Amino acid sequence: MKIAPANIQVIGSEVAIAWNDGTETYVPLEKLRLLCPCATCSGEPDAMGRVYKPKVSYNAATSFQMRTWGLVGGYAWQPTWQDGHSTGLYTFDYLRRMDSL
Numbered sequence: 001m002k003i004a005p006a007n008i009q010v011i012g013s014e015v016a017i018a019w020n021d022g023t024e025t026y027v028p029l030e031k032l033r034l035l036c037p038c039a040t041c042s043g044e045p046d047a048m049g050r051v052y053k054p055k056v057s058y059n060a061a062t063s064f065q066m067r068t069w070g071l072v073g074g075y076a077w078q079p080t081w082q083d084g085h086s087t088g089l090y091t092f093d094y095l096r097r098m099d100s101l
């Protein structure tokens with residue numbers, strides 16, 4: 001069975017994910033945003049494979065609030081934050097590992 005979310009809800013300041021294997025993952029929105037995997041937030045490797053983490057500025061009022069979200073191609077979850085940022089694709093594997101990040 002391929003692991004996928006059976007249900008995703010934003011509850012208060014957390015995202016609650018119920019997986020199709022019966023487990024659950026709870027991730028604070030702020031942590032989710034700080035771990036945004038997009039190139040703008042987490043950097044891209046250069047030709048030598050080194051990754052330089054860019055300096056990212058957040059807006060305390062809007063960067064950690066979620067506007068909406070969607071599922072992408074059956075493998076990832078894509079939130080849109082209140083500050084308009086929406087380029088982060090969180091794969092299901094990545095979300096599953098959030099507890100240990």
Ligand SMILES: [Zn+2]
Nearest residue numbers: 036038041088
């Ligand atoms: Zn990002």
